[in-house]
Every structure is written in structure tokens, then in C-alpha cells.
Amino acid sequence: NAGVTQTPKFQVLKTGQSMTLQCAQDMNHEYMSWYRQDPGMGLRLIHYSVGAGITDQGEVPNGYNVSRSTTEDFPLRLLSAAPSQTSVYFCASCSPTGGIYGYTFGSGTRLTVV
Amino acid sequence: SQQGEEDPQALSIQEGENATMNCSYKTSINNLQWYRQNSGRGLVHLILIRSNEREKHSGRLRVTLDTSKKSSSLLITASRAADTASYFCATDKGAQKLVFGQGTRLTINP
Numbered sequence: 733n734a735g736v737t738q739t740p741k742f743q744v745l746k747t748g749q750s751m752t753l754q755c756a757q758d759m760n761h762e763y764m765s766w767y768r769q770d771p772g773m774g775l776r777l778i779h780y781s782v783g784a785g786i787t788d789q790g791e792v793p794n795g796y797n798v799s800r801s802t803t804e805d806f807p808l809r810l811l812s813a814a815p816s817q818t819s820v821y822f823c824a825s826c827s828p829t830g831g832i833y834g835y836t837f838g839s840g841t842r843l844t845v846v
Numbered sequence: 847s848q849q850g851e852e853d854p855q856a857l858s859i860q861e862g863e864n865a866t867m868n869c870s871y872k873t874s875i876n877n878l879q880w881y882r883q884n885s886g887r888g889l890v891h892l893i894l895i896r897s898n899e900r901e902k903h904s905g906r907l908r909v910t911l912d913t914s915k916k917s918s919s920l921l922i923t924a925s926r927a928a929d930t931a932s933y934f935c936a937t938d939k940g941a942q943k944l945v946f947g948q949g950t951r952l953t954i955n956p
Contacts, residue, residue: 736888765944774934774946775889790943822888834879834891835944 738838755823764806852947869935
């Protein structure tokens with residue numbers, strides 16, 4: 733199993749550009765989430781999904797959109813990139829059956845907005 | 847705002863010593879989880895403790911949870927150089943929406 737795969741690993745955007753960060757998992761997990769991690773800080777929840785067709789906002793959703801058309805994929809769209817969105821983005825997935833195994837995280841996308 | 851606050855922010859010990867990290871949180875939880883993050887990598891799940899549990903072990907890891915004090919601790923025994931990493935607690939209030947602390951940066955000196 734590949735686990736959680738994020739692409740790209742690195743990206744530089746100009747202010748105002750849009751892009752999509754891809755996330756795919758092959759573990760048939762119902763729950764998926766997007767987090768951002770800023771230097772010296774923990775992770776903050778952007779958006780999450782409890783199943784295909786269901787998404788909801790987390791702590792810092794502004795400037796981001798998500799959709800969940802399949803169980804496997806959970807892309808994160810930046811609508812109009814701003815320097816404040818420079819961060820490392822992590823996608824994670826989890827089984828809802830008690831969540832006893834915790835979340836499985838991808839290796840991250842390091843985004844720089846100039 | 848972040849639910850968990852971890853203490854200390856940084857910890858440096860000698861290989862073979864024990865390392866203890868603490869986590870405090872503000873509201874009631876379903877469970878509390880600990881994760882490890884090596885530099886430049888994603889997070890790896892270490893252990894989960896439910897709100898009705900007080901202590902849990904996994905290999906060299908021991909986690910305690912005190913819901914009356916809204917606090918948890920992670921003990922790593924007989925530390926190794928490979929344990930050098932950042933450690934995060936995360937609280938789950940339901941629907942697997944994890945809220946992370948700022949982390950403890952642990953350095954194991956040979």
C-alpha cells in the first residue's frame with residue numbers, strides 16, 4: 733500500500749495564482765483532512781471530510797476550497813494565492829471505526845507564495 | 847486557536863535517559879493522540895488513549911491521561927538517537943477533527 737500520497741512535494745506560486753494540491757489514499761479510509769503547518773507551530777485544520785460528497789470547514793478555511801467526489805481523493809484548491817499561505821500542507825486519512833490507529837499522514841507539500 | 851499546549855517546547859537529553867513531555871488541553875475530548883515528526887517529514891501516529899483510559903503502553907512509550915486536570919504525558923524510556931524528532935499531542939473532540947499542540951522538540955545527544 734502506498735498510504736497517503738501528496739503531489740507536488742514543492743511548489744512556488746506567484747501572488748494571485750491558483751493551484752490544486754493533490755491527495756490520494758489507497759486504504760479505503762472514510763475520513764480525510766487537510767492541515768497546514770507554519771514554522772515552529774503545530775498543525776491547523778483547514779478542511780475535512782467524513783466521506784465522499786461530504787466536506788466541512790476546519791479552523792483556517794479561508795482562501796481554500798475542497799471537494800470529495802471519491803473515497804480515494806481529496807484535493808485542496810488555493811483560489812488566489814497570498815504570501816500568508818506560504819506553509820507546509822499535510823493531507824491525512826483515518827478509518828472512522830474508533831480511529832484507534834490514528835491518522836495516516838502524507839509527506840507534505842511545501843508551498844511558497846511570492 | 848490550538849487546543850493543546852505542550853511543555854517543554856524543547857528538550858535535550860543524553861542517549862539512554864528517559865524523556866517526558868506534557869500536554870494540556872482546554873475542553874472535553876474523546877481521545878488524545880501523540881504523533882512524531884522527523885525533520886521535513888510527515889507525522890507518524892504513536893499512540894492513542896481514550897478519555898476513559900488512564901495509562902497506555904506501547905514498547906518504550908508510556909502515555910498517561912488525567913481528564914480532571916485536562917493533561918497528558920508521554921514518556922519515552924531508554925532514549926535512542928533515532929528518537930530525535932518533534933512530538934505533538936492532538937485532541938479529538940469527535941468526527942476525528944484533531945487539534946494539535948505546538949509540539950516538543952526532542953534532541954537525543956550521543
